[in-house]
Amino acid sequence: MTPYDIQGLQGRRVKDRIFTSLVWGLTFSCLAVVFIILFYIFEKGIGSLNWAIFSQNPKPVGENGGGMLNAIVGSLMVVSIAAILAIPVGVSVGIYLAENRGRKLSDRIALAVDVLQGIPSIVIGIVIYVWIVKPTGKFSSYSGSIALAIMMLPPIIKNTEETLILIPTTLKEASLALGASYFRTTMKVMLPAGIGGIFSGCIIGIARIAGEVAPLLFTAFGNPALNFNILKPVDTIPKVIFTYASSPYDDWHRIAWGGSVILVSFIILLNTIIKIFESRWKVQF
Amino acid sequence: MEGTILRTENLRVSFGDNLVVKGINMEIGEKKVTAFMGPSGCGKTTILRAINRLHELTPEAKVEGKIFLHSENINEMEAMTVRRRVGMVFQRPNPFPTMSIYENVISGFTLNGIKLKTDEKNHIVEDALKKVALWDEVKDHLKKRATSLSGGQQQRLCLARAVAMKPEVILLDEPTSALDPLSTAKIEDLLYELKGNYTLIIVTHNMQQAARISDMTAFFYLGELLEYDDTKKVFTNPKNEKTQNYITGRFG
Ligand SMILES: Nc1ncnc2c1ncn2[C@@H]1O[C@H](COP(=O)(O)OP(=O)(O)OP(=O)(O)O)[C@@H](O)[C@H]1O
Ligand SMILES: [Mg+2]
Numbered sequence: 001m002t003p004y005d006i007q008g009l010q011g012r013r014v015k016d017r018i019f020t021s022l023v024w025g026l027t028f029s030c031l032a033v034v035f036i037i038l039f040y041i042f043e044k045g046i047g048s049l050n051w052a053i054f055s056q057n058p059k060p061v062g063e064n065g066g067g068m069l070n071a072i073v074g075s076l077m078v079v080s081i082a083a084i085l086a087i088p089v090g091v092s093v094g095i096y097l098a099e100n101r102g103r104k105l106s107d108r109i110a111l112a113v114d115v116l117q118g119i120p121s122i123v124i125g126i127v128i129y130v131w132i133v134k135p136t137g138k139f140s141s142y143s144g145s146i147a148l149a150i151m152m153l154p155p156i157i158k159n160t161e162e163t164l165i166l167i168p169t170t171l172k173e174a175s176l177a178l179g180a181s182y183f184r185t186t187m188k189v190m191l192p193a194g195i196g197g198i199f200s201g202c203i204i205g206i207a208r209i210a211g212e213v214a215p216l217l218f219t220a221f222g223n224p225a226l227n228f229n230i231l232k233p234v235d236t237i238p239k240v241i242f243t244y245a246s247s248p249y250d251d252w253h254r255i256a257w258g259g260s261v262i263l264v265s266f267i268i269l270l271n272t273i274i275k276i277f278e279s280r281w282k283v284q285f
Numbered sequence: 286m287e288g289t290i291l292r293t294e295n296l297r298v299s300f301g302d303n304l305v306v307k308g309i310n311m312e313i314g315e316k317k318v319t320a321f322m323g324p325s326g327c328g329k330t331t332i333l334r335a336i337n338r339l340h341e342l343t344p345e346a347k348v349e350g351k352i353f354l355h356s357e358n359i360n361e362m363e364a365m366t367v368r369r370r371v372g373m374v375f376q377r378p379n380p381f382p383t384m385s386i387y388e389n390v391i392s393g394f395t396l397n398g399i400k401l402k403t404d405e406k407n408h409i410v411e412d413a414l415k416k417v418a419l420w421d422e423v424k425d426h427l428k429k430r431a432t433s434l435s436g437g438q439q440q441r442l443c444l445a446r447a448v449a450m451k452p453e454v455i456l457l458d459e460p461t462s463a464l465d466p467l468s469t470a471k472i473e474d475l476l477y478e479l480k481g482n483y484t485l486i487i488v489t490h491n492m493q494q495a496a497r498i499s500d501m502t503a504f505f506y507l508g509e510l511l512e513y514d515d516t517k518k519v520f521t522n523p524k525n526e527k528t529q530n531y532i533t534g535r536f537g
Pocket of ligand 2: 329330331458
């Protein structure tokens with residue numbers, strides 16, 4: 001070996017070490033930021049969680065106490081209806097894209113999905129305001145759901161598509177070779193084989209919209225009373241956090257922190273669900 | 286040929302500009318085992334897939350000419366009907382990974398929306414698994430995932446899945462090429478057993494296998510059918526020089 005070689009080797013070793021420590025450093029800072037934020041939210045918020053937050057509606061301005069039952073119910077309502085609207089559409093589009101790769105139409109749809117992902121949520125809120133709220137003349141829970149459903153579509157579509165294209169074609173052929181129809185092959189062979197990925201796409205979609213305020217400002221609007229009617233406006237947790245945190249009252253700040261803890265816990269729960277089901281529903285080909 | 290079940294008429298298959306199967310005319314005998322042989326890339330798989338209409342999944346594939354199942358032109362039949370009457374076992378075992386062993390065997394029925402009573406199903410499953418000599422190995426854990434089986438067991442399961450539908454023809458594309466000698470021997474035994482009740486077309490690179498289980502042997506070369514005769518004749522006294530070279534291992 002010539003000295004030149006050895007020199008080069010040492011240089012590479014140093015570079016390698018620098019690069020490794022850089023990666024470690026960056027990974028650590030990322031984790032640290034997440035933990036600091038979580039710690040801060042829980043430190044501030046956990047103390048303000050009490051039974052009243054879950055069981056009472058807001059008190060009138062100036063009175064202490066009260067809770068956000070109306071907003072918790074509202075959030076569940078708006079988000080679950082958004083999911084019911086978005087999941088069938090998103091999964092179908094994902095199937096279409098996976099089955100028609102390389103066609104002009106599917107390229108265009110894929111591009112549209114990318115664009116949709118980049119549209120600011122406030123813009124989606126305004127569009128739904130113009131299309132639905134204005135013509136009907138009132139704010140409503142369902143118009144909020146529609147705005148959120150649109151925001152949920154990209155992750156659902158992408159996860160479905162990416163999951164399905166990883167399923168070996170031999171599986172589809174096995175089903176078709178038995179004389180199964182295209183529809184049954186999709187429903188009974190392809191979707192079950194990809195259920196883990198599709199499911200996590202849906203959950204990622206829900207996690208994405210659960211904390212949104214902007215698209216709800218002009219749609220679901222807000223409602224200090226408990227409401228189960230999708231035709232009427234509702235409060236949602238993020239909306240309450242937004243209003244309360246920007247108010248001058250200490251007790252409202254407290255409730256806003258409590259709401260943050262509820263929201264963040266919900267997101268953590270969703271992510272845990274994804275992890276559990278991804279490993280449990282892992283299909284081995 | 287008397288008792289012809291399949292007949293091709295100037296069958297041509299191309300992928301884009303690439304003509305891969307160049308006008309095949311042949312008749313497949315009913316309840317016979319026909320071996321397809323020939324060097325890699327000569328179009329054997331392509332012919333099988335044409336018979337099962339699987340090329341419809343490949344946009345650039347084009348199938349010309351005619352294939353008759355009995356006297357019906359398969360390209361004028363419903364693809365689903367053709368595939369129900371002509372079963373296929375692929376080169377690599379491909380059981381449905383989300384289904385149990387039991388569900389895999391019965392999948393031909395469930396995937397076709399055919400509703401059966403539980404004891405009918407049990408009967409079909411047991412019968413098919415016995416036919417492929419898998420019953421004793423799996424009868425105590427029929428509820429287990431099919432992918433928990435070994436490769437050889439999976440391939441026999443795939444054969445059981447095809448057999449359960451009682452197809453008129455079963456196409457086998459190198460069914461033992463991914464298997465160890467013991468599993469291969471088992472599958473060969475099975476095919477030998479099935480002989481007489483089913484029409485089998487088997488693609489194989491294994492001369493002993495072809496010699497042992499087939500009645501007829503077809504030798505393909507670059508998309509053409511060079512020789513097609515009784516297996517004994519093809520192996521002992523091939524007419525074509527290329528066949529002879531292939532069989533004696535001088536190329537291929
Ligand atoms: N989907 C496809 N697209 C393009 N060309 C293809 C496709 N499938 C097969 N071919 C081509 O067709 C020719 C015949 O392939 P085929 O798989 O039928 O060969 P084979 O006789 O089964 O070979 P082997 O013994 O290796 O399995 C090959 O040249 C192959 O490149
Ligand atoms: Mg082949």
